[in-house]
Amino acid sequence: MKLELRGITKRFGDFTANDRIDLVVESGTVHALLGENGAGKSTLMNVLFGLYDADEGEILLDGEKVQFEGPGDAMAAGIGMVHQHFMLIHPFTVAENVMLGHEDVVGPAKLLNVEQARKQVKEISDRFGFDINPDALIEDLPVGAQQRVEIIKALSREARVLILDEPTAVLTPQETDELLDIVRQLRDAGTAVVLITHKLREVQAVADEITVIRRGKVVGQAKPTATQEELASLMVGRSVSMTVDKQDANPGDVMLEISGLTVRDEFDVTHLDNVSLDVRRGEIVAIAGVQGNGQTELTEALLGLTAPVAGSIKLDGKELVGRPIRDVLMSGVGFVPEDRTEDGLVASFTIANNMILDQYHQAPYSNGLALQLGAIRTAAEKYVEEFDVRTTSIDATAGSLSGGNQQKVVLAREMSRPLKLLVASQPTRGLDVGSIEFVHKRIVAERDHGSAVLIVSSELDEVVALADRIAVMYHGRIVGIVPPDTDRDTLGLMMAGAVEEAKA
Amino acid sequence: MSTETSTTTEEREPTPAPQAERESLLRSIVESSSLVVFIAVALSLILGGVLIIVASDEVGEAAGYFFSRPGDTFKAIGDVLGSTYSAMVNGAIYNTNASSFATGIKPLTQTLTMATPLIFAGLGLGLGFRAGLFNIGAQGQIIIGATLGGYIGFTWHLPIGLHLLVAILGTMIGGAIWGFIPGVLKAATGAHEVIVTIMLNYIALNLVSFLLSKDAFQQPGSDNPIAPPVDSTAMYPKLLGSNYALHWGFIVALLAAVGVWWLLERSTWGLQFRAVGANPSAAKTAGMNVPMTYVLVLVIAGALAGLAGSAQILGTQPALTSNVAASFGFDAITVALLGRSRPLGIVLAAILFGALNASGPALQVQAGLPIDVVLVVQSLIVLFIAAPPLVRSLVGLPHPRHVKEVTA
Numbered sequence: 009m010k011l012e013l014r015g016i017t018k019r020f021g022d023f024t025a026n027d028r029i030d031l032v033v034e035s036g037t038v039h040a041l042l043g044e045n046g047a048g049k050s051t052l053m054n055v056l057f058g059l060y061d062a063d064e065g066e067i068l069l070d071g072e073k074v075q076f077e078g079p080g081d082a083m084a085a086g087i088g089m090v091h092q093h094f095m096l097i098h099p100f101t102v103a104e105n106v107m108l109g110h111e112d113v114v115g116p117a118k119l120l121n122v123e124q125a126r127k128q129v130k131e132i133s134d135r136f137g138f139d140i141n142p143d144a145l146i147e148d149l150p151v152g153a154q155q156r157v158e159i160i161k162a163l164s165r166e167a168r169v170l171i172l173d174e175p176t177a178v179l180t181p182q183e184t185d186e187l188l189d190i191v192r193q194l195r196d197a198g199t200a201v202v203l204i205t206h207k208l209r210e211v212q213a214v215a216d217e218i219t220v221i222r223r224g225k226v227v228g229q230a231k232p233t234a235t236q237e238e239l240a241s242l243m244v245g246r247s248v249s250m251t252v253d254k255q256d257a258n259p260g261d262v263m264l265e266i267s268g269l270t271v272r273d274e275f276d277v278t279h280l281d282n283v284s285l286d287v288r289r290g291e292i293v294a295i296a297g298v299q300g301n302g303q304t305e306l307t308e309a310l311l312g313l314t315a316p317v318a319g320s321i322k323l324d325g326k327e328l329v330g331r332p333i334r335d336v337l338m339s340g341v342g343f344v345p346e347d348r349t350e351d352g353l354v355a356s357f358t359i360a361n362n363m364i365l366d367q368y369h370q371a372p373y374s375n376g377l378a379l380q381l382g383a384i385r386t387a388a389e390k391y392v393e394e395f396d397v398r399t400t401s402i403d404a405t406a407g408s409l410s411g412g413n414q415q416k417v418v419l420a421r422e423m424s425r426p427l428k429l430l431v432a433s434q435p436t437r438g439l440d441v442g443s444i445e446f447v448h449k450r451i452v453a454e455r456d457h458g459s460a461v462l463i464v465s466s467e468l469d470e471v472v473a474l475a476d477r478i479a480v481m482y483h484g485r486i487v488g489i490v491p492p493d494t495d496r497d498t499l500g501l502m503m504a505g506a507v508e509e510a511k512a
Numbered sequence: 513m514s515t516e517t518s519t520t521t522e523e524r525e526p527t528p529a530p531q532a533e534r535e536s537l538l539r540s541i542v543e544s545s546s547l548v549v550f551i552a553v554a555l556s557l558i559l560g561g562v563l564i565i566v567a568s569d570e571v572g573e574a575a576g577y578f579f580s581r582p583g584d585t586f587k588a589i590g591d592v593l594g595s596t597y598s599a600m601v602n603g604a605i606y607n608t609n610a611s612s613f614a615t616g617i618k619p620l621t622q623t624l625t626m627a628t629p630l631i632f633a634g635l636g637l638g639l640g641f642r643a644g645l646f647n648i649g650a651q652g653q654i655i656i657g658a659t660l661g662g663y664i665g666f667t668w669h670l671p672i673g674l675h676l677l678v679a680i681l682g683t684m685i686g687g688a689i690w691g692f693i694p695g696v697l698k699a700a701t702g703a704h705e706v707i708v709t710i711m712l713n714y715i716a717l718n719l720v721s722f723l724l725s726k727d728a729f730q731q732p733g734s735d736n737p738i739a740p741p742v743d744s745t746a747m748y749p750k751l752l753g754s755n756y757a758l759h760w761g762f763i764v765a766l767l768a769a770v771g772v773w774w775l776l777e778r779s780t781w782g783l784q785f786r787a788v789g790a791n792p793s794a795a796k797t798a799g800m801n802v803p804m805t806y807v808l809v810l811v812i813a814g815a816l817a818g819l820a821g822s823a824q825i826l827g828t829q830p831a832l833t834s835n836v837a838a839s840f841g842f843d844a845i846t847v848a849l850l851g852r853s854r855p856l857g858i859v860l861a862a863i864l865f866g867a868l869n870a871s872g873p874a875l876q877v878q879a880g881l882p883i884d885v886v887l888v889v890q891s892l893i894v895l896f897i898a899a900p901p902l903v904r905s906l907v908g909l910p911h912p913r914h915v916k917e918v919t920a
Contacts, residue, residue: 313797334799343797351797354790365787365798374780381778 009035009070009086009168011056011200016065018048018055025051027224028065033217035168038191038201040215040232042208042243048224049204050092053171057089058082069169080109088162089171094154096146103129103142106161125164132160136193151298152183159190170194171202176210180298181468181500188214206243208236243441254452257476260289263460264310264429269319271305271484279305280316281484287429287460292451294463294475294492297503302484303464304346307433310462311343312336324428337366340428342454344418344435346464348411352418355407359399360388362406363421391420396446412443419450430454433464448474468499548903549850549857552896553864555906560889561593564881568592595879603874604867614755619870621751621758625828627859627866629654629820631765633844634862635772636687636816638853640705642776643809644789649694649709650817651841652716653687655834657818658825659720660686662832663729665742665825675745676826680764683822684815690716691814692807699803705810713841721834729832739832748827761823766859768819773855775812785809817841846894865890 011033018026025048033039043049054060056067058076067074069085076082079089096105107125114121129142138156146154155175162170172191176184191201191214205211211218211232218230220242228242264287271280280302287293295303308314310321312333321328328336337343345351353362364373364384372383388402395416399409406414415435423430432451436444451474455461465471471478475492482505490499565571571592574584602608604623610616633650640647661683670678694708723729724737731740748759776782787795788805796802824836847865851857868890872883896903 311797332799332801333796334801337799345797350791351793354787354794356790357787361783361787365794368783369780377780378774378778379780379783 009200011087011169011202012068012071013052013056014066014068016052016055016067017063018051018060019063025224026055026062029221029224029226031219031226033169033200033202035200036195036198037216038195038203038214039217039219040203040205040211041219041221042211042239043206043221047221047243049221050173051224052221053089053173053202053204056082057087057171083165083167086166086168087171088165088167088169090155090158090162090173090175092174092177094158096154096157098147099145101143101145102140102149102157102160105146105157106142106164110165128164129160132163136190138190150183151178151300152180152186155179155187156190159194163194167199169200169202171204173204174206175203176205176207177466178299180504181496182504184210208239211239212236240441252448252452252473254474255456257291257455259291259476260458262286263289263324264462265320265322265325266310267320267322269306269309269316269321271302271309271314271316279484280309283319283484283486285479285486285489287462289458289460290455291476292455292461292463292474293477293479293489294465294471295479295481296465296468296471296499297481299466301481301503303481304433305484306481307343307346307431307462307464310336310431311341334366338425340426342422342425342427342430342432342459344415344422344430344432346433346437348414348418353406353414356405358403359392359397359406359409359417360384360402362417363388363391363402363424366421367425387424391417391424395420395450410440412439415439415443415447419447423450423454427454427457427459429460429462431462431464434466435463436465436467436470444470468496472496472499546852546857548900549852549897551907552903553850553893555896555903556889556892559892560885561596563888564596564885565589565592592879596875596881596885599874599878599881600867600871602878603871618756619874621756623863623866623870624762625757625759625866626869627862628759628762628765628827629823629840630844630847630862630865631762631859632768632820632823633817633840634847634851634858635765635768635855636691636813636820637844637848638851638855638858639772639776639785639816640809640813641848641853642789643785643805644792645698645806645809645813646706647691647694647709647810647813648706648845649690649712649814649841650820650844651837651839652709652713653690653814653817654821654824654837654841655713655716655720656690656821657683657685657687657814658821658836659723659832661818661822662739662742662825662830662836665746665830666740666832667728669743670745672745675743676748679742679746679826680819680822683818683825685818687814687816687818687821688811689814691810691812691817695807695810698810699807705806717834720832720836724832724834731831737834741830742825742832746826747830748822757828759823759827761827764819765823768816769855769859772816776855781808817844820844843890846890846897849897850893 013029013031016026016029017024029052041049041052051060055062058078058081074085076085097108103122103125106129107120107122112121112124113119126142129140132138133140138160140153140156140160146157149157159170175187179187188210191203195201203215215232218232218234218239219226220228220230220239222243230239230242266283266285269280269283270278272278283306285293295306297303305314309316310328312328312331316329323339323341326339349355354365364387367373368379373380373387385402392399392402397409397413397416397420399413406417409417430451435451436447439447451461451463463471463474472492477489478492478494478499479486479489480499480502481487482503487505488502568588571585571588574588578585603619605620607616607619633654636653637647637650661679664682665679668675668678690712693712694705697703697708698705721737724739729739730736731738748761750756751758751760751762776786784795784800784805787798787800788802792802820840821836825832829836843865847861848858850861868886872886875881875885876883
């Protein structure tokens with residue numbers, strides 16, 4: 009089936025997310041939609057899938073104009089979508105999830121025809137070598153397998169156009185390779201595949217056609233033979249270097265000493281299992297790992313958001329475990345949370361107030377009772393300048409800023425105190441390349457200042473570019489500490505828990 | 513002006529934040545625009561007018577022969593609305609039938625008197641809303657405040673001036689205790705404040721009924737559940753002389769509004785309260801003690817509701833009964849929402865509600881309407897306030913600017 013988008017325009021208020029986008033996807037091809045976070049890729053696909061109404065433009069399937077009122081229409085027309093965040097019900101089995109939304113019933117009692125769904129799952133699973141058990145519960149499946157269930161769901165509805173939205177964001181390198189194999193099989197079976205991604209390597213590996221989107225507009229078409237640099241410069245509009253400009257580390261004394269740290273949640277599930285790690289002054293230790301392997305819990309335990317059941321965290325020789333969060337922050341820990349909109353900012357507050365959110369209670373921002381508005385303004389203006397926050401005014405709400413500028417506000421706040429340790433989770437998630445460079449530069453500068461820096465990132469590129477040492481986490485444990493020049497395959501295997509590397 | 517904007521602009525604009533979709537009802541009401549609030553009030557008054565027309569016998573009769581003499585129907589409608597609105601004005605603002613200005617202005621002073629407890633309680637509830645707490649325990653807090661303040665007022669016999677201060681302090685402490693309980697339960701156990709405050713309202717009501725069955729709370733030689741009247745030394749002095757019910761409690765209420773504004777917008781605590789209300793996880797991550805904030809907010813909110821009790825027991829109802837709080841604690845919820853939890857808005861909303869309440873008797877006597885009309889109008893306001901999208905779609909207002917964070 010041939011899919012054609014003509015002049016699709018989608019606006020949110022006065023923000024144009026898609027600006028007259030044209031796209032043609034032939035059956036039996038893989039068409040990569042390449043663009044940075046925020047370029048408008050997901051919006052476009054949500055328009056195609058009937059989740060948003062386009063303000064202008066039309067969608068054609070095999071040359072015929074179609075109009076989708078919702079995902080139901082899109083699915084009926086043969087379009088399937090695998091969302092970045094899976095739409096699966098965890099306590100249900102694979103077969104139950106696959107039949108959900110188009111349940112078949114049998115007999116006078118109108119019982120669910122689970123048997124047929126099981127058969128269908130088996131059939132599709134066998135055809136593509138997915139190795140999925142129809143009776144397995146979703147919650148017991150690894151992420152890669154859950155994604156295959158999503159693909160089965162789409163295929164069971166006879167999708168002939170399959171949209172994959174950032175499918176590799178949650179996968180290990182090995183799982184990514186398996187997914188790309190599946191994509192090739194689907195293409196060979198005649199499916200038109202739209203692959204939404206910002207990862208150049210995958211695009212080159214699997215795409216037949218590449219359309220690059222920037223700021224809501226199609227800025228170019230490319231063939232997979234284009235080099236990474238060519239694609240990257242198309243994507244961001246200028247040439248970029250993926251490496252971070254930094255000198256060799258000059259590590260000093262141990263600043264952060266984590267030993268035997270164990271964290272369990274209220275259901276007694278172990279998230280951190282006897283983790284020990286040292287970070288020295290003047291070095292960046294980056295934690296690599298697929299999301300959900302204990303990285304979040306580690307940073308939360310460092311700040312005191314989660315209480316460990318065992319172990320100790322020493323900063324410059326002083327114990328942090330059991331101290332209130334404010335004490336930890338004020339003793340010289342800078343904390344950039346993983347989810348900036350949820351934990352980093354108060355969206356309805358002004359930029360100025362967000363800049364002092366952790367220090368509002370002390371001089372010079374408070375005299376103990378009243379806020380010192382003058383001092384707050386002065387500081388906010390200084391940080392906006394210093395961290396290049398693009399805004400019209402420090403009185404604008406933080407929620408009105410772009411992701412990159414929001415992150416700069418968080419960084420400015422966290423790095424404006426004298427630091428001993430900077431903990432930054434996913435410091436560049438969702439940022440454009442320009443902001444990424446800036447953030448990386450500031451992080452390296454903090455290291456060169458003599459702070460210990462701990463980075464958690466699910467972007468392997470970022471880990472490799474920033475780290476002086478890489479600690480790989482798997483299932484709540486640190487499975488190895490390796491130098492940054494370790495090859496990707498080894499890192500990938502470690503992230504998948506396959507190798508226990510000796511400590512470097 | 514430039515210094516003021518730094519802390520107040522964030523409240524004026526709805527947040528085009530990604531969490532907009534996850535916003536609680538409470539937050540969307542608090543952040544709804546003044547225009548929506550104004551339209552909601554106007555719509556309620558208009559719809560109330562329609563109901564009055566429909567319920568009117570005269571209009572019904574005239575409509576029976578509408579096609580032969582349509583003019584009669586319109587005249588009847590005009591008469592009904594005219595007498596209704598003039599009764600409202602006469603009852604709540606200025607009595608045009610009065611012989612002198614001094615008596616003519618009496619309805620306005622009555623309006624302000626009735627607004628006084630609503631200002632206090634509305635401020636308490638609004639403070640909670642801003643901190644993300646749906647405290648609906650003002651009723652109980654008023655009762656306990658009035659009970660403690662009243663007890664001080666009729667048992668302790670202190671010098672003039674001091675007696676009033678101590679009694680006011682008593683009402684604040686009583687309310688604060690009744691706010692502290694749900695606060696500490698939420699902080700320590702996560703018990704939801706809505707459930708706890710509702711239950712505490714019942715406990716307060718039954719507690720005061722129980723106390724009023726004891727000799728210490730009864731008038732000498734009487735078994736009625738009415739406490740002795742509060743000493744005159746503990747009463748708020750009348751603001752405009754003994755002819756008017758308006759007392760100094762109104763001035764105290766205005767001062768409290770200024771105080772709450774300062775607390776929220778200018779103080780260190782206020783920044784913390786608002787941060788916890790707008791995004792508790794960011795507040796926690798920035799080192800704020802969220803549970804402690806909840807306790808503190810509810811204690812202050814309780815003290816403010818307790819002051820509403822003082823406006824009753826030390827102002828207009830010196831003899832404590834179990835009905836001391838009337839329905840002020842619940843009306844104050846509407847007042848706080850109508851005032852968008854901002855002190856100035858709360859004062860204005862409280863005066864509007866004071867006016868509606870004050871106009872009730874005049875409506876009954878002058879326009880022959882049931883007093884329930886006032887309740888209907890109040891309820892309509894609640895309905896419209898609770899559904900900003902309804903108001904917007906009724907008058908064709910655009911949706912507030914809603915920029916999605918596009919994660920493409």
